[in-house]
Amino acid sequence: MKTPKRLQPLQEEGLIDEVMRQLMSGKxxxxxxxxxxEEIRCAKVYKEASQRSFKNAASYQEGRKVKNSRQARAMEKGTRYGRKMQEEVWQNAEVDALYRLAAAGxxxxxxxxxxxxxxxMDLVTxxxxxxxxxxxxxxxxxxxARQYHAQLLHQVVLMLCAGVIHGDLSEFNILxxxxxxxxxxxPQAIDAASNTEAGVMLERDVNNLATYxxxxxxxxxxxxxxxxIWKLFTAGLLTPETVLTGIVAQDTRPVDLGAVMEEIESAIFEEKERQRRLLEM
Known part of the structure; x- marks a missing residue:
């Protein structure tokens, strides 16, 4: 087939010899x-942000590092340069996660x-x-179904032990x-240690598997x-060899509303301080 425009630079650099066919087009x-x-691989061409139905929401961006303070400020302000940096961070997140996860097995x-x-990257066959x-x-x-579910739970545990949560795991992005x-x-993978919604996203990924x-x-x-899984992880007890039961004892203790409000106020204060430091850089 004719080489798509976005793949021409890779062909000119000798990274690709031939584009054989389109495999799929997603969100x-x-x-x-x-x-x-002699190798058959696949080339994933990211769509521009305006063409994607999956938006790089703030909940996925939280905790992702950028190269310097200028880039951070530009991304905060949403300037043209900042949007370009957001795209780079979005795309690099997948590359970084793939290397990190492959190394973790x-x-x-x-x-x-x-x-x-x-x-x-490799073509999965x-x-x-x-x-x-x-x-x-x-x-x-x-x-x-039971076999694949168990295998995927183990993969989720390996990912979390490597500090990564998929964030959008379902039957549509598993081959x-x-x-x-x-x-x-x-590309929406998040760092488990630096994203405040990590636990929610981990649970959602795992629940998606159970539902399917x-x-x-x-x-x-x-x-x-x-x-x-999340309870064991936050307690520092999760390992790749952990045997899971799918059962969690319900906490019947009364909620300490005062402590909850203190946590919320502390989080708000820390976020304001973070924003202030970014502006001062």
Missing amino acids: EATVYVVRCG VKVPRPYICHEGVLL DADGNAAPRLNDVELTPEL VDEEGPVIIDL FGQFAPELNGTKFGKE
Whole structure:
């Protein structure tokens, strides 16, 4: 096929030899199958912010680091330069997460390079060498649903032990190769230690898995793996070998409203101080 404009710079640099076909087009990117020498890989071309249906919301941006204070101020003010920096941070988040997770043993595509808004990475394939299907396109039995659910919970735990939360995990961004589920689409990945909504996002990811697999294995509905994982993580007790039960004892103690209000006021004060320091840089 004719080389798309966004892929031409990679072809000119010798990073891509041939664009073979378009694999898919999603809410945040278009993915092509490409040939690099004798290797078949995929090139993920990020869409411009104005074309994406998935907006880089503030909840995902929180805690992400930028190179210097000038960039931070520009991003805070929403200037043209700041928006450009936001795009770079958004795209680099996936590359950084992929390297970090691959090193932690998580099943993700191996990245090679991110150049001019294009991420070059491994093509995930099935047993026949064809592009692997998405989880929602795979026919599941109750037994296979339980197996894949357990594998993905382990992946979520490995991710969290590496300090990363997917943030948008569902059956639509999980591929299935010959060995099982492979997690993809990580530009919205968040740092578990620096994002105040980390626990909520972790629970949502895990609940999405339970809801999907619960269609085939009903006993998964109502499990509380998300709460259990986060509770163990915040207590410093979560490891890749942790055995999960999906059961969390309900806390029946009365809520200390005074302490809750103090926490809220403290958080508001800290945020105001952070904004003040940014302006003074």
